[in-house]
Amino acid sequence: MSEAPPRESHARSWRGLGGGFVAKLLLMMLVNAAGITAILSAYTAGAWVILAALLVGLLAADWIYFSKRAVPLKYLFPGLVFLAVFQMFTLLYTGYVAFTNYGTGHLGSMQQAVDAALIQDERPVADSPQYPLAVVRNGDELGFAIVDAGDTGRVRVGTTEQPLTEVEGATIGDNGTPDVVPGWTVVPRADLFTDTDLQQQVVALRVPISDDAEDGSLRTREGSTGAIYTSRLVWDADEQTITNTETGVVYAPDDRGSFVSPDGDRLAAGWYVNVGFDNFVRAFTDATYASPLLKVTLWTFAFAILTVLTSFGLGLLFALIYNDPRVRGRKVLRTLMILPYAFPAFMSALLWRGMLNSEFGVVNEWFFLGADIGWLSDPWLAKLAILWVNLWLSYPYWFLVTTGALQALPGDVMEAARVDGAGRWRQFRSITLPMLLVSTAPLAIASFAFNFNNFTIIYMLTGGGPAFSGSSTPMGSTDILISAIYQISGVSGGRADYGLASALSIVVFIVIGVISALAFRRTRKLEEM
Amino acid sequence: MTLLAACGGGGDTPESSSAGGSDGSGAELVIWSDAERAEAIKNAAADFEADTGATVTIVQKNFEDLRADFLSQVPTGEGPDITVGAHDWLGEFVESGVVDTLDLADRAADFEPVTLEAFTYDGQLYALPYAQESVALIQNTDLVGDTAPTTWDEMIQMATDAGFGDRPFILYTNGAEGDMYTSYAFQTSFGAPVFVQDTDGSYTSEVGMAGDAGVAYAQWIHDNGAAGTGYFTDTVDYDIGNELFATGQSPFIVQGPWTIPTFQDAGVNVAVNPIPSAGGETASPFVGVQGFYLSAQSKNALLANEFLANYVATDEAQQALYDADPRIPALTAVAEEVADDPIIAGFIASAQNGVPMPNIPEMGAVWDFWNAAQIALIKGEDPQATWTGAVGSIQTAIGG
Numbered sequence: 001m002s003e004a005p006p007r008e009s010h011a012r013s014w015r016g017l018g019g020g021f022v023a024k025l026l027l028m029m030l031v032n033a034a035g036i037t038a039i040l041s042a043y044t045a046g047a048w049v050i051l052a053a054l055l056v057g058l059l060a061a062d063w064i065y066f067s068k069r070a071v072p073l074k075y076l077f078p079g080l081v082f083l084a085v086f087q088m089f090t091l092l093y094t095g096y097v098a099f100t101n102y103g104t105g106h107l108g109s110m111q112q113a114v115d116a117a118l119i120q121d122e123r124p125v126a127d128s129p130q131y132p133l134a135v136v137r138n139g140d141e142l143g144f145a146i147v148d149a150g151d152t153g154r155v156r157v158g159t160t161e162q163p164l165t166e167v168e169g170a171t172i173g174d175n176g177t178p179d180v181v182p183g184w185t186v187v188p189r190a191d192l193f194t195d196t197d198l199q200q201q202v203v204a205l206r207v208p209i210s211d212d213a214e215d216g217s218l219r220t221r222e223g224s225t226g227a228i229y230t231s232r233l234v235w236d237a238d239e240q241t242i243t244n245t246e247t248g249v250v251y252a253p254d255d256r257g258s259f260v261s262p263d264g265d266r267l268a269a270g271w272y273v274n275v276g277f278d279n280f281v282r283a284f285t286d287a288t289y290a291s292p293l294l295k296v297t298l299w300t301f302a303f304a305i306l307t308v309l310t311s312f313g314l315g316l317l318f319a320l321i322y323n324d325p326r327v328r329g330r331k332v333l334r335t336l337m338i339l340p341y342a343f344p345a346f347m348s349a350l351l352w353r354g355m356l357n358s359e360f361g362v363v364n365e366w367f368f369l370g371a372d373i374g375w376l377s378d379p380w381l382a383k384l385a386i387l388w389v390n391l392w393l394s395y396p397y398w399f400l401v402t403t404g405a406l407q408a409l410p411g412d413v414m415e416a417a418r419v420d421g422a423g424r425w426r427q428f429r430s431i432t433l434p435m436l437l438v439s440t441a442p443l444a445i446a447s448f449a450f451n452f453n454n455f456t457i458i459y460m461l462t463g464g465g466p467a468f469s470g471s472s473t474p475m476g477s478t479d480i481l482i483s484a485i486y487q488i489s490g491v492s493g494g495r496a497d498y499g500l501a502s503a504l505s506i507v508v509f510i511v512i513g514v515i516s517a518l519a520f521r522r523t524r525k526l527e528e529m
Numbered sequence: 530m531t532l533l534a535a536c537g538g539g540g541d542t543p544e545s546s547s548a549g550g551s552d553g554s555g556a557e558l559v560i561w562s563d564a565e566r567a568e569a570i571k572n573a574a575a576d577f578e579a580d581t582g583a584t585v586t587i588v589q590k591n592f593e594d595l596r597a598d599f600l601s602q603v604p605t606g607e608g609p610d611i612t613v614g615a616h617d618w619l620g621e622f623v624e625s626g627v628v629d630t631l632d633l634a635d636r637a638a639d640f641e642p643v644t645l646e647a648f649t650y651d652g653q654l655y656a657l658p659y660a661q662e663s664v665a666l667i668q669n670t671d672l673v674g675d676t677a678p679t680t681w682d683e684m685i686q687m688a689t690d691a692g693f694g695d696r697p698f699i700l701y702t703n704g705a706e707g708d709m710y711t712s713y714a715f716q717t718s719f720g721a722p723v724f725v726q727d728t729d730g731s732y733t734s735e736v737g738m739a740g741d742a743g744v745a746y747a748q749w750i751h752d753n754g755a756a757g758t759g760y761f762t763d764t765v766d767y768d769i770g771n772e773l774f775a776t777g778q779s780p781f782i783v784q785g786p787w788t789i790p791t792f793q794d795a796g797v798n799v800a801v802n803p804i805p806s807a808g809g810e811t812a813s814p815f816v817g818v819q820g821f822y823l824s825a826q827s828k829n830a831l832l833a834n835e836f837l838a839n840y841v842a843t844d845e846a847q848q849a850l851y852d853a854d855p856r857i858p859a860l861t862a863v864a865e866e867v868a869d870d871p872i873i874a875g876f877i878a879s880a881q882n883g884v885p886m887p888n889i890p891e892m893g894a895v896w897d898f899w900n901a902a903q904i905a906l907i908k909g910e911d912p913q914a915t916w917t918g919a920v921g922s923i924q925t926a927i928g929g
Contacts, residue, residue, distance in 0.1 A: 104625055105624040108627075112604055120623065130634050221632055223835065359762055472922040
């Protein structure tokens with residue numbers, strides 16, 4: 001109580017020019033300027049969720065940095081923003097997609113599906129002439145002026161409401177399209193091309209050829225020629241249905257994001273809708289996935305555990321050897337040792353793929369007397385190859401980490417052990433390893449989680465192959481869960497199903513989360529030793 | 530510059546020139562392309578920019594990324610107006626509603642029919658084709674002369690006579706993953722198409738490779754794999770196959786035009802011919818067609834159509850695209866022009882035997898099972914069981 005109050009931060013106090021306050025003010029001005037720009041562009045784009053998030057974020061920032069309270073938040077806020085943008089957003093979005101049928105055929109909104117259906121249905125009338133055409137306007141009303149086929153030189157004008165009718169006194173320009181049309185203003189092509197709203201109106205404009213709708217209507221694609229098209233599908237915005245005028249069949253939206261007729265006929269384009277737990281149910285109950293997915297899951301665990309164990313073991317072994325003061329040239333050797341670490345993993349995997357080629361690879365040639373060993377085509381050898389290459393890639397990391405940890409071990413404890421007469425093995429087992437594990441176990445868990453999702457090495461080395469023989473899913477013996485997800489969700493090519501992929505990755509996320517939580521609890525026990 | 534542009538545009542678009550060359554300057558057309566095509570498109574765009582005053586922005590992407598990015602970004606309104614793409618993306622694009630139709634009107638007659646067929650889905654044309662390509666039989670004339678073998682047996686005989694009995698032919702299998710794209714012509718020569726075609730050439734979703742013809746083909750792979758002659762292995766990936774051929778370790782390979790520079794740089798004299806028949810019928814490789822898709826959500830549809838119809842579907846533009854990235858042009862006149870080169874003529878001849886690669890979305894479900902079956906057969910597994918199993922899996926995947 002008797003202590004003087006803490007000195008006020010110079011970011012808050014104002015002592016003339018040059019104070020920290022000015023710096024803060026400038027920074028906050030920048031932040032606000034950027035924030036308001038972003039809010040305005042979110043407003044123009046109509047992205048209301050983003051707008052709201054930005055608004056809340058910006059107000060929070062201003063409050064935090066100008067308030068006298070919230071001192072810890074001043075330090076935490078930038079980190080929290082990054083966390084929200086890069087982690088929470090991705091997570092939430094994946095969660096959202098997992099409950100939709102977002103994927104091939106269900107990518108856009110319902111309105112886009114309607115557009116697509118109408119586009120796909122509208123066809124040019126066989127042997128329709130190509131009319132030279134000009135876009136004309138009268139106030140807000142847009143129309144087409146065309147020059148009739150043949151040598152007649154007649155100019156006809158029409159709008160959506162008014163079928164084509166002849167106008168007197170129109171003239172035709174050098175390029176063959178009408179350039180003066182009494183009662184109408186010809187829209188210059190330059191205006192057409194620069195005004196995107198106008199372009200869309202013109203592209204959407206259909207001028208009936210005659211009073212009979214069966215005759216079709218005129219449309220233009222580039223603004224200088226027109227042709228006659230017919231369309232059978234009609235969109236009813238009030239009823240939310242599409243009707244085929246020829247057959248009278250009505251396509252109504254179903255709860256899976258498609259337009260379906262009473263007979264079960266489906267229009268090609270759909271939109272994405274919420275499908276609840278459907279994707280999760282499918283992932284677990286589909287019989288074709290069940291057995292291969294079980295094999296894949298077992299191998300994923302084996303792969304992640306074995307990779308961590310082998311690379312940790314080898315790294316530690318080398319660390320122990322090269323930490324011995326009797327080894328000469330340790331620095332050079334250590335540098336050489338971490339070379340694989342400096343190499344991009346996917347490049348290494350590709351190189352190894354070449355080296356492990358059973359006929360042309362150097363591995364068989366140099367070490368197995370040219371024998372024909374199918375490293376990448378035999379299910380078990382391919383697994384071995386994956387483990388081997390991943391060992392080669394990741395032991396340098398453990399070498400680095402354990403070298404550091406070894407050097408940080410307290411010398412007096414080791415000396416005491418030696419004085420007590422403990423042998424080398426005993427020293428290692430009872431002192432070095434447990435103390436090492438305290439600092440490296442969290443890293444081992446992180447490494448396990450990383451390898452659990454180590455898509456790169458699988459994809460680059462074996463592509464998941466060799467394929468399970470006789471299985472009706474495109475999975476293979478070396479596929480781990482994440483690469484299997486890539487295969488069955490069709491994201492790799494073909495009919496993509498992002499909903500299913502997201503659902504499966506959430507399952508994987510939960511598995512890793514649970515394992516990591518359990519493992520971290522165990523390591524805390526280690527620390528208590 | 531402005532004056533020049535105005536004069537240049539005077540010929541066919543008086544409205545734009547009379548108002549001055551700069552008035553289209555607000556308009557912007559965004560085109561996605563891969564690196565190879567970008568330069569050629571830029572050239573085609575130069576005239577267009579001068580005539581209309583609009584700017585054409587070419588966004589360069591990896592070719593493999595174009596499809597997925599187009600699919601995901603068009604519905605959000607962030608996509609381009611036009612993208613370069615392959616025709617077998619079409620089914621997915623149509624189902625997802627991201628592409629607009631196109632009308633070539635009278636110009637359609639100038640295109641090679643197969644290129645228009647490839648971009649036609651349910652009777653509608655969806656893209657402007659500019660190039661086609663297919664694999665063909667490439668032979669090393671220094672080793673086996675330049676006579677074109679017409680059957681598989683004849684080819685093996687030629688290679689064996691030249692002393693290449695161990696590896697008379699290089700089958701590209703993408704290593705241990707399998708690659709049925711390259712060897713599809715041998716399959717069709719047994720009369721086992723992947724999907725049955727309608728009379729008008731469009732694909733149905735009926736799998737055509739079930740039954741005796743398919744099994745006969747499977748037997749043939751098996752007989753040339755580890756359990757038979759050993760000509761086929763699961764060890765040839767792209768680089769290894771090209772190297773074997775380039776270093777004269779085998780006289781025959783089936784590959785695409787994109788490998789020719791590699792072989793010529795290595796000093797190999799090559800002849801290119803249609804793929805020989807292994808099963809008695811015509812060997813039809815897949816023909817892939819490249820073209821320009823128009824986004825269904827384009828805000829500049831008029832401008833984009835103008836660009837495609839009047840600036841890309843021209844002989845000069847197609848020639849420029851060919852020069853930038855030599856694939857057989859889709860415009861017949863330009864294709865004939867470049868067919869003076871015997872190598873190109875060989876690829877054209879092969880493509881004329883070909884069928885368009887299916888553009889239906891069901892094709893996406895085929896590759897994994899199909900390629901895996903090829904590898905299993907090469908490794909010596911039972912042809913009947915392997916093939917019927919794979920076909921069954923494909924049918925299940927399509928049905929579900």
